[in-house]
Amino acid sequence: MTINQSRRKLLVFGMGMTLVSPKIFAAQKIALLDLKSTSDSLHITLPANDPHARVFTLDNPDRVVIDVSMTAFSSSLMHSLVVVKQKFPWIVRAKIAHFNPQTARIVFELNQSAKISHQNVEGLKSISVTVAKGAMAAIPAVEKENAQPEPEAYKPEEKISNRPLLVMIDPGHGGKDPGAIGGGGTYEKHVVLDIARHLQQQLQRQYKIHAVLTRQDDVFIPLYHRVNLAHQHEADLFISIHADGFSNDQVSGASVFALSEHGAGSAMARYLSQSENSVDAIYDNDVQTNDAYLKQTLFDLDQTETINRSLEFGKHLATHIETVHHMHNRHIEQAGFVVLKSPRIPSVLVETSFITNHQEEKLLQQPGFQLKMAKALASGIHGYLNQERKENLIA
Structure with a gap:
């Protein structure tokens, strides 16, 4: 906001x-x-x-x-x-x-x-x-009707050791920006926040990976602020969660996107990135979209390496997503999403489903599906971070 x-x-x-x-x-x-x-x-x-x-x-x-x-x-x-x-x-x-x-x-x-x-x-x-090291506070529960059973108890051998890791979770849209709206009146901004909260819980309880949301409530945050937050708080990964729409209500499935240096890789990727990137211009006249920080760092050598790591991160996510939901495209797509322009932080955008598809709109409203998607994302994040640790890409 x-x-x-x-x-x-x-x-x-x-x-x-x-x-x-x-x-x-x-x-x-x-x-x-x-x-x-x-x-x-x-x-x-x-x-x-x-x-x-x-x-x-x-x-x-x-x-x-x-x-x-x-x-x-x-x-x-x-x-x-x-x-x-x-x-x-x-x-x-x-x-x-x-x-x-x-x-x-x-x-x-x-x-x-x-x-x-x-x-x-x-x-x-x-x-x-x-404060003294090791201080922990209780993780807040997701407030949701028809709450799901608690996740399985955390197993010590699953914890990623050494320094604490932080994942920045970005629930798309919010506030005056509703995102896509389903035919039944479901707002993208609400369902992705629910999924993001579930994901935060899964990472912290199941894998002891610290997770932070760019927004906790129904508020509007400009795109480049989301990028800057990830850098300010030294995030190891950035994942933006969406449930976007398309002009054809028969389009369905999940997709995973990384940043592209050379424009969108498909017509769908171009459509979605243009839709997402227009948010600041539409909803906030105060936003300076020519942010100097992004201009200075965009597409330098760090950015190229980050894109490669983001693609690998995306593959881990897609492998786990397809166990709970069908993929619109099994390949990791690339497009120029503003929220993915984070030098040195592997970043992906996940379209969990198409809210403009009647069946998927119903799915997105179900706490059970939201939790299944969150678990799949958490497993992909955990697997990718383990790989990065083994390859000495993170401390």
Whole structure:
């Protein structure tokens, strides 16, 4: 969800509250608050010249509090909060408050006490937040009627060892962008979020692979923000989940796409990529589609190698998908999807079914099918990461 801070509201993640957004005054020269992370630390950068900027802890319950001037917020920060909360299992919830007319406050509630270290670097306050290693919080259940039985107990030998791995799961569309709509009125944005939540559970419970969603709710997030989130949080893989539509309602089956350097590989791939890539232009006038970060890195040597790894990743997924659903095309297709333009992060887009096909629209509504698809995707991800580990492509 893109937030024009002069006229939109802040979302309070995990609490469901809405608050008036701070205005950004161009005349004020205060740097923006920044949140970044490593595998075990949350890094906060505050402008040293901001009289309201501070970070401190509270107890009962344990919390980390960040105060900053209203002028120090950026739209990308709103999306970062969602991912930070998911990345660190010791963060129970995150919320934003309009603390007073001059100050915005971010509060991270933790499941244990945190250690804070401070450093001043070139006019900025750099703060690191860490907790004792091994801290885990309960994985939230998928809230769904007719809930499915819990997955089989996790087997220690299935865990991918060494450093923690992170998979960025991108439920397509959201908010004012409904995606494709089935003949029965089913919205793509809803069913893919359900599948994404199931996939997150499967990865974390069955394989102990940490998984993060680009969106947890029905909100709009621009395409290039989804790409930047994956890089900001050092994702090992990126998977975008869709259930797209086509002009012919007889078209059916699942497909897996990787990025193409030279345009779409088929008429269907061209149709779908053009449809997906138009989202930002249609739904958000504030989006800068000529993002400098993507321009700088697109199709360099890293990108070429990443495409090859993405194709291999896609093969693993397709092998498992075809055990639960028929494939529209068994070959991994390629097209210029914006959300796949992530240098150094193998990225794929999965069309789980065609929502414009009457039979598949019914399937997509069924929790049992959603769970089967999620399990297949999780198995493919696990298999691919094991292969990458064996080939020393990941630490």
